[in-house]
Amino acid sequence: MKHLLKKTGRLLFAVFVAAALCGCGRYFDMEGTPGNQRADTLTVPANEDLIVVGVSQMGSESVWRTAHTNSIQTTFTRDKGYFLIFNNARQKQENQIKAVRSFISQQVDYIILSPITEDGWDTVLQEAKDAGIPVILTDRRVNVCDSSLYTTWVGSNFLEEGKKAGVWLEEYLQEIGQEQKPVNLVVLRGTEGSTSMMGRTAGFEYITRHHENWCILESVNAEYTTAKGREEMKKLLQKYNDINVVVAQNDDMAFGALEAIYDAGKTVGENGDMLVLSFDGTRDALKMVQSGAISVDVECNPDQGPYLSMIINKLENDAAVQRAYYVPEQVFTTENVGDFIEERNY
Ligand code: AHR
Numbered sequence: 001m002k003h004l005l006k007k008t009g010r011l012l013f014a015v016f017v018a019a020a021l022c023g024c025g026r027y028f029d030m031e032g033t034p035g036n037q038r039a040d041t042l043t044v045p046a047n048e049d050l051i052v053v054g055v056s057q058m059g060s061e062s063v064w065r066t067a068h069t070n071s072i073q074t075t076f077t078r079d080k081g082y083f084l085i086f087n088n089a090r091q092k093q094e095n096q097i098k099a100v101r102s103f104i105s106q107q108v109d110y111i112i113l114s115p116i117t118e119d120g121w122d123t124v125l126q127e128a129k130d131a132g133i134p135v136i137l138t139d140r141r142v143n144v145c146d147s148s149l150y151t152t153w154v155g156s157n158f159l160e161e162g163k164k165a166g167v168w169l170e171e172y173l174q175e176i177g178q179e180q181k182p183v184n185l186v187v188l189r190g191t192e193g194s195t196s197m198m199g200r201t202a203g204f205e206y207i208t209r210h211h212e213n214w215c216i217l218e219s220v221n222a223e224y225t226t227a228k229g230r231e232e233m234k235k236l237l238q239k240y241n242d243i244n245v246v247v248a249q250n251d252d253m254a255f256g257a258l259e260a261i262y263d264a265g266k267t268v269g270e271n272g273d274m275l276v277l278s279f280d281g282t283r284d285a286l287k288m289v290q291s292g293a294i295s296v297d298v299e300c301n302p303d304q305g306p307y308l309s310m311i312i313n314k315l316e317n318d319a320a321v322q323r324a325y326y327v328p329e330q331v332f333t334t335e336n337v338g339d340f341i342e343e344r345n346y
Helices: 002-021 063-075 093-105 122-130 158-175 195-208 226-239 251-263 283-291 305-316
Strands: 051-057 082-088 110-113 135-138 152-155 183-189 214-221 245-248 275-280 296-299 324-326
Touching: 051 063, 051 093, 051 305, 063 082, 063 251, 063 305, 082 093, 093 110, 093 122, 110 305, 122 135, 135 305, 152 305, 158 195, 158 275, 158 296, 183 195, 183 226, 183 251, 195 214, 214 226, 226 251, 245 251, 251 275, 251 283, 283 296
Parallel strands: 051 082, 051 110, 110 135, 135 152, 152 324, 183 214, 183 245, 245 275, 275 296
Antiparallel strands: none
């Protein structure tokens, strides 16, 4: 097994760390990451044949993100043959870079990176490559000059997600016979520079371009959070009194937007002042689709842990891996949502 080759190196590293700590305890921790699993090579027993995986998660900004983390943490467990070193970067790319460097110095077998934005990864990924550690991306992608700096990627087709939301609106307006009327939209965008924000924006705008009567009044950054969604929606409502459609690029922002809409005395849904379109498909949002508060929710599937494990398994056995793995996703509307709410665990 490939990871066995690294074991000796890790043991030497552990001895070095133990000497450095000289009696301060068995553990050393990753800087500024209280609450995370300890970055502790000393707890990998020499007689246990575990694959060591360092995971850099970008943060915990949304319900979706918590589900994504949960999928990873429940996949990479000791009883499944893994030793997981998990780091939450709290929305800062510099923390992610630090975590990756720490994984390299600990000689982990694999690095899993869920990058907050696409740019700025060339140097640290080159360091991982030089150290011979495969990097697997999850959720978002990186924009690097040399594509061999990462092995593969698992995630969603964000461009398609954006198009699905646009197509739903197109078909809905046709259905109610309002396809020729002016449609005024506002967009609450996710994190600037992130793959999901860029893909959803491009996909939705692609459909928008086919409709001269659709007008995007404004598209604003609401950072994928409920608080920002509320704040930005409040400002938009003060500025425009003719909004027909709100496109929130995730459920958390949709929740915040709905609060602002209700506070402003406006209504949503089929017979309301405006329609709310959202992405992710979390349980609470699906309930809102059922009640009609959210008109459509385009799924973004966070259950990526099993794919990541399947990839590592292939790499361990020298089997070929694809350059990209897309997770399956669907669209939730009032018509089908009832079949999915109960089974939703996030
Ligand atoms: O990149 C995926 C997006 O990131 C999800 O839609 C969002 O909820 C999360 O924070």
